[in-house]
Amino acid sequence: MRSGEGPGDLDGRKAYILATVVYEYIATAEPVGSQTLTQKYNLGVSSATVRNDMAELEAEGYLVQPHTSAGRVPSDAGYRAYVDQLMAPEELPVQERRRIRDELRDASRELDEIVENATRLLGRLSQNLAFVTKSQPDAQQFKHIQLIWLSSRTGVAIVVTSAGVAAQSLFELTTDVTPDDLTRLSNVLNAHLANRMLRDVLPADVAACVAELGLHDELRGAVVTAMKSVGANEQPIVAAAGAQNLLDQPEFRDLRKLRSILKIIEEQKTLYDIVSDSLGSESPSVKIGRELHVDELDDLAVVTVPYRFGSHAVGMLSILGPRRMPYGRLMALASGTAESLSERLTDIEAI
Amino acid sequence: MRSGEGPGDLDGRKAYILATVVYEYIATAEPVGSQTLTQKYNLGVSSATVRNDMAELEAEGYLVQPHTSAGRVPSDAGYRAYVDQLMAPEELPVQERRRIRDELRDASRELDEIVENATRLLGRLSQNLAFVTKSQPDAQQFKHIQLIWLSSRTGVAIVVTSAGVAAQSLFELTTDVTPDDLTRLSNVLNAHLANRMLRDVLPADVAACVAELGLHDELRGAVVTAMKSVGANEQPIVAAAGAQNLLDQPEFRDLRKLRSILKIIEEQKTLYDIVSDSLGSESPSVKIGRELHVDELDDLAVVTVPYRFGSHAVGMLSILGPRRMPYGRLMALASGTAESLSERLTDIEAI
DNA sequence: CATAGCAGTCCGGGCACCGGAGTGCTAGAA
DNA sequence: TTCTAGCACTCCGGTGCCCGGACTGCTATG
Secondary structure (H helix, E strand, C coil): CCCCCCHHHCCHHHHHHHHHHHHHHHHHCCCECHHHHHHHCCCCCCHHHHHHHHHHHHHCCCEECCCCCCCEEECHHHHHHHHHHHCCCCCCCHHHHHHHHHHHHCCCCCHHHHHHHHHHHHHHHHCCEEEEEECCHHHCEEEEEEEEEEECCEEEEEEEECCEEEEEEEEECCCCCCHHHHHHHHHHHHHHHCCCEHHHCCHHHHHHHHHHCCCCCHHHHHHHHHHHCCCCCCCCEEEEECHHHHCCCHHHCCHHHHHHHHHHHHHCHHHHHHHHCCCCCCCCEEEEHHHHCCHHHCCEEEEEEEEEECCEEEEEEEEEEECCCCHHHHHHHHHHHHHHHHHHHHHHHCC | CCCCCCHHHCCHHHHHHHHHHHHHHHHHCCCECHHHHHHHCCCCCCHHHHHHHHHHHHHCCCEECCCCCCCEEECHHHHHHHHHHHCCCCCCCHHHHHHHHHHHHCCCCCHHHHHHHHHHHHHHHHCCEEEEEECCHHHCEEEEEEEEEEECCEEEEEEEECCEEEEEEEEECCCCCCHHHHHHHHHHHHHHHCCCEHHHCCHHHHHHHHHHCCCCCHHHHHHHHHHHCCCCCCCCEEEEECHHHHCCCHHHCCHHHHHHHHHHHHHCHHHHHHHHCCCCCCCCEEEEHHHHCCHHHCCEEEEEEEEEECCEEEEEEEEEEECCCCHHHHHHHHHHHHHHHHHHHHHHHCC
16 A cells, blocks of 8 residues: 555545545436535535545545546545445345245245245345356255266266256266166265265275276276266356346446447356456355456446355356445345345255 | 239349349448449349339339449348349358368367357357357256265256256155165166157156155155256257357447347357257258347347257257348358257267 | 635536438429 | 329438536645
């Protein structure tokens, strides 16, 4: 932090003015001037004084001016200070919290579908784009494997993990097996490996099980491949909902920008990258503008909160919207939704 | 067909003029005037004559004028006549056909993923929105069921159909079963029901199998539920790709329109409805403007072609774009992609 | 250190204007 | 008849201009 900058010099009035500018800009999407401020908010000083403070805040990097003789707009640093220090944290009204829970209640029993419903709900409530990312599969626990006999030299392996049924994988052998072989192998594997973390299951463990039954070593490959394939073909982004909400925001007037953003949403990879470093974190995080490290998303921001399945954080629920988003409310909304989602998922696990 | 209208009066020159107007408008997105026409195309008559013909074509409903003293634009009927009678069918160049095949070749082995890749490819090549719908699951063949024992009163049923592994369904019982019970029941079910059409599998059939082994009738419910759930939780739309391409078209200048279209794409239900009546059809179909019966999609059109898995048409590949789309090329492109996709899928089935 | 007043800047909406593209109609030629 | 040439008329849309409004920064003063 350079001297002369940073939170240190956010004394009472200047801090309040910064907060007010951010707040007002979030509400109106118009650059805010000193006069608007003194009129709408009870500052107790004149507009000239506010002007001086705003000039300082600009010099310190918290505000920027779109052009001379325009009002001020927050910079990334301005939003950051707002989120970290100035903003009053919001709570979700009980009533709304209940509504979220209710909406998630009568959803299906399919894991992905529940998560998807939560995402759609969040997209609708937040009036922004909501999306959800699953954590790395190797942070999942191995629960169960079932090898299914199809013909004497082919079969399907189904792997169940702590995140639900997760992968099926065809295999082909050069030697014959019987349905019974596969059943016995399934049982041995389950007995030996159940509840281990997936990343801790080594090919050698599998080989041991295969050898124990005197089966051909080929099967080791089939099983290992199946386990590897958990998550490999699984999309990191389960669902995204509410893209059309973004159009309402004035920052999307520019069609070219809109186009590249739509592309990013559709490709999903970039979205995943954005939240990937918060994956597994237990606390909400906010990224603003440049902090996203994606040129096209310069004036957007993302709020990310974890959700749990049982006791583990297994994924993140995020809201993508204009940098000028109501952080307090969206954070409360995301947290509330994630909480209800976690509860719902945990109910399911209890079966 | 009312007298005085319809293809009947599309004699040589007028038909040619209509075709040219549609062609030109598709290329330029500008209303076409009589002069442009005589200059760019070799009509052999003067612009005045063309004007007269165009006035007639307008009276007959094939063309419309955005406003007095503007050129003409095709109506739904105009496009329809173009597609059905006037347009020269296009073939995909061998080279392009090969490129499509190559792009699909090294894709994954997961069925849904292959289909999704094809959709993305089609979106990219067509520069429009591509999406894919699966046919009703009860048009699928039952292949295999596996009941997996989790605890003495719970388990998972996995149903494999001709469209690939399709559903898993948890069940809970009030009486105990052994892993062996489930394995035996799986075997009996497979022996009795394999290769039947899913819709022809009756609860009574399942009950017979359960009774044969002297198991509790509860299991019938579990199995039937699992079979029902094939496709129930499956999204009718597997993938949609290329929404951002739509932004390039001048017809999407209107943000409100764009917004409602995005919403429709995201919700998917409407997209499904649009193609649902062609599902299972063996031939390509085109729907133009009002024919879609969706107000918001008034000036869009859809091209739909079936793809096969083995010998059955199991889904439809569609392109959604402005009504002013290059029908010939897009139909060729969609057919080509569907063909390569079908081949690829059929290769897989051979395993 | 805060304030009042003032001169200066810049954006953006509104308006009038005009050129261009295209039409329909009528009268005359093939 | 059927086509063509010519003409008057219409309407859109881009351009340039102007002006009001909303700011700011600066300076002088309490």
